Structure formats: C-alpha cells, structure tokens
Amino acid sequence: MQTHTVSIIVSDLETHPGLPRMLQSVSRQSIGLEDMEIVIIGNGSHPSSALSTWKAITGIDAVRLFTADQNANVAVARNAAAETTESDLLLFLRPDYRLDPKYMTTAFAVFEDHPNTDLMYADYIRLAPRNDRNARPGMIQLPSYRDELLQTRGFLGPAVIMTHTAWESTQGFREHSMYQDWDMWVQAALAGNEFYHVSYPLASCEHRKVSFRERAEDGRSKAMIVINNQGFFHMHTVRWALAYLRGESWSEAFGFMTIPGPMDVTRMLHDHAMKTMGTDIMAKKAIHQFDQTAINSAF
Template identity: 70%
Template sequence: MRKHTVSIIVSDLETHPGLPRLLQSISRQSDGLDRAEIVVAGNGGHAPSDESLWRAITGLDAVRLETFEPDVTPSRARNLAAAKAIGDRLVFLRPDHRLDPKYLTTADAVFADHPGTDVMYADYIRLAPGANRSMGPSMVQLPPYRDGLLQARGFLGPGVLITREAFGWTTGFRDNTFYRDWDLWVQAAQAGAEFYHVGYPLTSCEHRKVSFKERAEDGRCKAVLVINNQHFFHEHTVRWALSYLRGEAWAEAFSFMTIPGPMDVTRMLHDHAMRTMGTDTLAEEAIRQFDQAVINSHLL
C-alpha cells in the first residue's frame, strides 16, 4: 500500500512564542513522523539558525523555514508554503495549535477506511489563554458535515487536513476576508470535496480574544466570502451580501461569525419594511395601550 506524506504548514509571521510547544506536540506523534515534514512560513523574523533548534525539539530532519517578503500576507504565505511542500496531504496550523499524539495515525486510518475522503476535521480542546486562570479547558464537539452548516458558520475547527488534490481544486487562501480558512473549506465543498468528521479531539488551540477590528469587519468579511463563492449559497444570501457591501439599510451584519440563511434574509427585509412604513411603531403603541388597560382593569 502506498505511504502518504503529510506536510504540516505553520504560518508564523509574527514569531509566536507558542511555536516550540506546537513542535513538541508534533514530535510526540505515535507514528507517521517518518512520512511528515514541517514547513514554517515566515517573513524574516526567524534567523536561519532557528531550523537547527526546531530539529532538536522535534528530533526530525524534515523541518525547514520558508522565508517570504516582509509584507507577505497570511494567505499568501500559506499558499507559497503549500506550493513548496512535498506532502500529498496538507495541514495548516497556527503556532498556538497543538496536535494529539494520535493525529497522524488517525488520519491514516480515516483515509484507509474511507478512501473517498478529501478533507478530515476533528473535535478539539479549547484552552484558556496562558494568563487567564479563571477559564478552564473545554472540549468542542463538532457535528457531522453538512453543506448547510458550512453555509452558516466556519465550524471545522483547527487542524483540518486536506489532500493536495482537493487543495488544487481551490484557488487557495484568499486575502480579501479574515475568514480565510472558512473560505477555503467552502471552495473545497463547492468543488465536490468529501468531508469526514472524527469524533475525538485530535487538536487543541488557545481561546483567542476577538479584536475590535475583527468584530467591526465581520459583516464585510462574511459578505465577501459569499461573493467569492456565490454558487454555494442560496440566492437570498447572495442578495444580502451584495446589499450589505452596497450599504443598503436593510442588510444587517447579522450574528457574529454567522452568515444569514434565506429565512434570516427574508426576516431582515420584512423588519426593514415594517420600520419604513412605521407599522413597528403602531404595534408598539398597541402593546403599550393593552398593557395600560390591564394595569387599570382593577379600577373597574
């Protein structure tokens, strides 16, 4: 049977302090390290001598640094690193991710038992930030794959493995949305990729605080994701995305990190029409009068 190789691609453009711990978690794999390589995508922040340190941490020779231009974006760094990787399976990680010791052996078993799989994702452990002792770790159990779930949320979690063939069906990671991972999985799904869920926590990641910019840009980034992949979404959702980007009053950003479905869009249009006609004010007045009548009923 053919032995598949795995390229673990780590985007470390800001030289994250968690990288050594990620490398340690990779070094503890129960099997499969002889068919794995680690590619660290950087932009000049790492010294070339760091490679020897990383090899000492992992016990692997197949660790290398790919340095790109200083202003490289996270999406472009990942795409360039993937193009230079040798594996026929790709895993894209951040330095704050960790792999369970059975990650690689589980992946081998999944692809052996389900050879049609193109994308593997698994449950994961969410860790509290290092300085926050008030939060404990929690396990995130993910559901079996459905297009409808991916149309609403980028729910796959960290440590998703994709075959090189399926990655080739996409245009890679895009720069025009914060939700670059979600966008890539949508591209793969739109191309007909088969997704397989492992009901066991194979990865962990730190619970990252959402920045003000991410919240402010949430609506735009979701709308761009929809426009990037219009054929994957309902026509009502595409209409919402176009209207949101045009600044039309009825198109709201919707819940954080959630794309509105067709019923949500219909409700937005209805609520906006009600406000425009003033019927929402009439309804509020009717409720107020009813409440007042109930309060005064004891005087009768």
C-alpha cells in the same frame, strides 16, 4: 496501515512563542514522522540557528524555512508555501495549535478506510491562556458535516487535514478576509470534496480574545465569503451580502461569526419595511393600548 506523505505548513510570520511546543506535539506522533515534512513560514525575522533547533525538537530532518516577502500576509504566504509541496496530505497549522499523539494515526486510518474523504476534521480542546482568568478550558464537540452548517459558521476548528487534490480544487487562501480558513473550506465544499468528522479531540488551541478590529470587519468578511462562493449559498444570502457591501440600510452584519440564512434575510427585509412604513410604531402603540385596556378591565 497505509501511510501517506504529509506536509505540515506552519505560519510564523510574527515568531509566535508557542512554536516550539507545537513542534514538540508533532514529534510525539505515534506514526508518520518518516513520511512528514514541516514547512515553517517566516519573513526573515528568525535567527540563523532556528532551523537546527526545529530539527532537534521534532527529530525530523525534513524541516525547512520558507521565507515569504516582507509585506506578504498569511494567506499569500501559505499559498506560496503550499505550492512548493508535493505530499499526499496538507496540514495547515498555527504556532498555538497542538496535535494529539494519535492525530496522524487517526488521519491515516480515516483516509484508508474512507477513500472518498478529502478533508478530515476532529473535535478539539480549547485551552485557557494563563493571563486570562475569565476564559475557561473545555472540549469542543463538533457536529457531523452538513453544508447547512458551513453555510452559517466556520465550525471545523483547528488542524483540518486535506488531500493535495482537494487543495488543488480550490483557489487557495484568499487574502482580503479575516476568515481565510472558513473561505477555504467553503471552496472545498463547493468543488465537491467530502468531509469526515472524527468525534475525538485530536488537537488543541488557545482561547484568545476577539479584537475590536475583528468585530468591526466581521460583516464585511462574511459577505466576502458569500460573494466569492455564490454557488454554495442561497440566493437570499447572496442578496444580503451584496446589499451589505453596498451599505444598504436593511442589510445588517448579523450575529458575530454567523452568516444569515434565507429566513434571517427575509426577517431583516420585513423589519426594515415595517420601520420604513412606521408600522412598527403603530404596532407598539396597539400593544400598549391593548395592555392598558386589559389592565383597566380587570377592575
């Protein structure tokens, strides 16, 4: 099997306690360690002994610390770190992600057997945090790739590996959005890259609660994905995004982490027109009168 050089880029700006376990999952890969480099992104808060500790955990000498600016956010830091790599494949991870021991074996096989593949994603396992009794662990089975799915949800999950060429076809991670990964995948799709789905759980990540800030900024972040990648979306969805950012009353945030499709936008416009003309109240009255007539006629 042909091997590839791989750069694993891990954002650890807030020194996540799960980083050692993530690195341990990398060390357990059945192949590819000798062709791999790991780039840990920090902001100066890691101890001086961190680098030697990471090398000891992974058994890899090609581990380095990329120190980002103090004020840099995750998107800017990941872009800057990626620019320092020259590997065939790029894998962006969070410290709470874990890789299955067969992750690299599978990835190398996919890129060898399907040479047109630019991005590979796989099913994954969602882990329940120890301090949250309401969350339940489970395997997340993802569908085969279709543009229509990515236009609605950022469904690809953790541990999406991409070719360096695919990375270069995008503008990198955009910083003014909560959904930086989703936006990146849309950029890749818009540039004509091919996606490949592996129907086996090759990664895991922790289930985390959604913050109030994330819910509050959901609509704007989705609208920005659409505005920044207009060629990937239907004109009605683009109209929704522009209207939402302008604060027009008919344009709703829609379902959490879900971008409205053309029929959803049409429904929003219809409902708004009904309310504006007052016909929604008239319709309710007519239904109520019909119900009363039906009840009375039964006796």
